Amino acid sequence: MLKWGILSSANITKRFIPRLLKSPRSQVIAIASRSIEKAESVAKEWNIPKAYGSYEELLTDSEINVVYVPLPNVLHAEWAVRAAESGKHCMVEKPIATKVSDVHKLQTVAMENNVLIVEGFVHLCHPQFKAIRDTIKS
Numbered sequence: 001m002l003k004w005g006i007l008s009s010a011n012i013t014k015r016f017i018p019r020l021l022k023s024p025r026s027q028v029i030a031i032a033s034r035s036i037e038k039a040e041s042v043a044k045e046w047n048i049p050k051a052y053g054s055y056e057e058l059l060t061d062s063e064i065n066v067v068y069v070p071l072p073n074v075l076h077a078e079w080a081v082r083a084a085e086s087g088k089h090c091m092v093e094k095p096i097a098t099k100v101s102d103v104h105k106l107q108t109v110a111m112e113n114n115v116l117i118v119e120g121f122v123h124l125c126h127p128q129f130k131a132i133r134d135t136i137k138s
């Protein structure tokens with residue numbers, strides 16, 4: 001079972017959380033925000049059991065085994081590293097990082113901590129790219 005912790009009350013969580021709640025393989029355990037009031041408000045909206053007033057606190061929750069990182073792009077690598085170092089798998093919003101050196105760091109930290117770090121690269125599944133692939137093949 002994927003037991004998710006969500007880092008922030010980003011707008012995209014309004015689209016991500018309802019999809020997760022439909023998945024039989026996922027449970028949303030906690031949400032964190034820099035503001036405990038915001039975290040509690042999002043938690044109440046979606047019946048998420050735990051709310052934290054800092055991202056650090058969420059990463060200490062041993063019930064969570066995968067973290068969703070929808071922070072501003074420049075913070076993706078830092079928090080993916082911190083999640084991996086806390087022993088948690090990580091799904092990072094696109095772009096996974098803003099520097100090639102950070103991508104290399106993510107590869108290293110994932111291997112060292114035996115976790116997966118994946119990018120939520122929505123465009124791979126977009127119909128327009130399927131159409132391009134189909135056109136190239138034909």
Ligand SMILES: NC(=O)C1=CN([C@@H]2O[C@H](COP(=O)(O)OP(=O)(O)OC[C@H]3O[C@@H](n4cnc5c(N)ncnc54)[C@H](OP(=O)(O)O)[C@@H]3O)[C@@H](O)[C@H]2O)C=CC1
Pocket residue numbers: 008009010011012013032033034035038070071072073075093094095120121122
């Ligand atoms: N896959 C997809 O289809 C889409 C992906 N995205 C990606 O998702 C990510 C989030 O986008 P979006 O939802 O628009 O982001 P928002 O600006 O709505 O949210 C980002 C959140 O990050 C937190 N945060 C932490 N530090 C800062 C800071 N210094 N300044 C501002 N916010 C901060 C805030 O949460 P809090 O206050 O709760 O701590 C804030 O709500 C981006 O990486 C974007 O590229 C966006 C749209 C679609």
Ligand SMILES: O=C1OC[C@@H](O)[C@H](O)[C@H]1O
Pocket residue numbers: 122
């Ligand atoms: O990456 C994206 O894909 C889906 C869009 O709705 C979103 O605005 C964009 O950031």
